[in-house]
Amino acid sequence: MKWLKITGAMLLTPALLYGCQTEQIQRQVEIQADEVKKKEASTVVGQEEKVSSPLLKEEARITEERNEQVEAAKVAEKTQQEAIEAKEKRNKLASKEKTTPAEEQKPPATDVKEEATNQNQQEEGQKPKKTLIHYNGHSEQMEVALTFDDGPDEIYTPQILKILRDNGVRATFYIVGSEARRHPEMVKLIKAEGHVIANHSWNHTDFRKLSNEQLLKQIKKTDKLLQEIVGGEVSPYFRPPYGALRPEQAEVIRQHGYIVTNWSVDTRDWSGISSNQIVQKVREQTAPGGIVLQHFAGGDRSATVRALPEIISYLQEKGYNLTTVEEVLR
């Protein structure tokens, strides 16, 4: 019996102590709750206020969490809104020019939702595969797109336009925004002659060093200026300077309604090689659906100008239809 009593006391003592402690804690909690109420009532609870008691800490944590959730919701809403705007823009382009590749017509709003819903899905590779950077068009079609980067200027641009005009060939011009601002009349001429106006950044900086905000500013500023110059929509085709992007940047650009288009045939016409060597690059690398990279400004482009008539006749003799990027991607 004695043993039982001792054991009972041993069991009861911590329980009683615990009970007392619980009561004490509860009272303390009530006092602290009162303090919180008082502080709230006197509106002195601010973000900067030093938080000392556990309850206040908890209160602050919850407030912070709530603020974070509100911020996250705002960001999500903004992204959704931007995606909707991008979708509207693409739909407008598609219905107006009927040139946007079918693959790119998926509503971006859905894509954003897909990504937001479950990141694990992405990790598990369940996300539908999308082409983020186009290097060429359809290999079963005897089509090639001639593309020209880095202009416009007033020396080589008119010469290239004349050669294209004389041969009845349409091409795609990737325009640098700051150069367009210097030579708006050349942008108008390119458009007037039936070529495709595309975007090659504002000042030809390396996009890999830019934040998402900075790169979108480069693209959108150029887009806006080009639209002002031609008095209407321009194509959604974008080519990063040096063709260089980090993979996640390509996704951001796509989500904003632009289509990243690099090349499959590099003429290296900027490197100081002869016009014959430029033509040789085209002979070696061109295949059906090819996109040929040349430059129409930004340095001495006399070799590019000399090579162009020969490139056109070579490709036409091979049976290629020379057309624009939007057509080879269609």
Ligand SMILES: [Zn+2]
């Ligand atoms: Zn360039």
